[in-house]
Amino acid sequence: MSDYEVPEGLYYTKEHEWVKLEGSNCRVGITDYAQKSLHEVVFVDLPKVSARIVRSQSLGSVESVKAVSDVFAPISGDVTEVNVKLADSPELVNQQPYGDGWIAVIKASNLEAELKNLLNAKSYADFLRTQMK
């Protein structure tokens, strides 16, 4: 998948979110493929800190001029941190989707069971390839 970055060591969803494990906390963002599909991100609707989130429900949204894309929670738990920088600099999602463009940190409530639903880098890259066809 040379067109899209898929870093090793992260978990992914088929809705194009990524998850980075930091102990029992999960840092969440959207993938390079997602940001490139949306193109210029002009607004990110963040969840509230301490909001209780259920997996596959909407965690927030990322919007370009023309399109809105839901960010689905890849993991259930409580939101402990949100990326407030995105309020003024939503373009960070485009510039560093796996870095400064992260969206929220979730303290996972059922991590072990739910991790099984996520893809590793190789499976996600394979999934993207099937999407391209």
Added chain:
Amino acid sequence: MVEFSGFEMPLWYQGIVPECKAVRNSVGIFDTSHMGRALILGEDSTAFLNYVTTNDVAALEVGRAHYSVMCNQNGGIIDDFIVNKLAEKEYLVVPNAGNRDKDLSWLRKKAEGFNVEIRHISDEVSMFAVQGPNAQKVLQEMCDEDLSLIPRFGGRKVSLDAIKATVTRTGYTGEDGFEIFTWDSPVEEPSKAVTMWNAILDHGKSYHIQACGLGARDLLRLEAGMCLYGNDITESITPLQARLGFLVKLTKGEFIGREALAREKAEGIKKVRVGLKVLEAGIPRAECDILRDSQVLGKVTSGTFSPTVNQGIAMGYVPTEFSKIGEKVEIRIRAKNLQAVITRFPFYDALKYGWQRTQ
């Protein structure tokens, strides 16, 4: 690329935001050949157009154009378009892409009893728009005639790099600029159009000209407060409701929709199109509810994020009593009610941006 009214068209080339900025700050070029072009010719062409459109065609001079709408008997808008008077008894009408066939069949149906010829030339003439404060400078490099003599909504036949074209000082961005009709450039053999496009890009290089897609086109027109047919105006909306009353000349004589529009004006216009600026972070989209004290007033018909004013902007319809500039309302965006204010068009500061700018 997206499919639009049967055309494969780019949503953007470099990106909607940089394309929008190029047009507001310098110059951009749009391929608008998807739009309709029809010639209305013949002895009765003025009388005919005066009968099927609401604006006063008899008042139009040769070399001038005006914006107009075509209504049905109920005053509902069939289409909005520019009518160009190319010569005596020779008009060029430019319908929306999605309304080409509908307009042509309506015009042909209503032409009965008039001595007119309706010639559909969409596929024989290409159409580009060059828009922005530097649009004239770019085209002037290609042209011997002094383009500054063409007034807004004026037009003339010129040669641009030796290619014959009609240029009109019109557009859909709020900026100064031109629309360029390249004659004798059919879709099967578009070499003149391709040469024209490349020549404009070439001359525009020093002004950092940007090729612009549909995304920027929609954004720019919305920032300027201009209607998009199918969203902001439809057959169930009248020009009076759409705040296009300046196009409705009730005293010019009989025209289709006159009776209904005169009645609506006399009885009072119940709902009107308004501009809306969101005061919180959030982007309104078409179909969002407009509320006041949790009562739904109407719906957003177009909404977006405006990079020029750096805010969510929208237009929509509300009952006339809630339409005052400065009126506070709410827009329901993705399950949240966000504060918004009724705003005048255009959304940007008209002293800084747009064709009337002074800076």
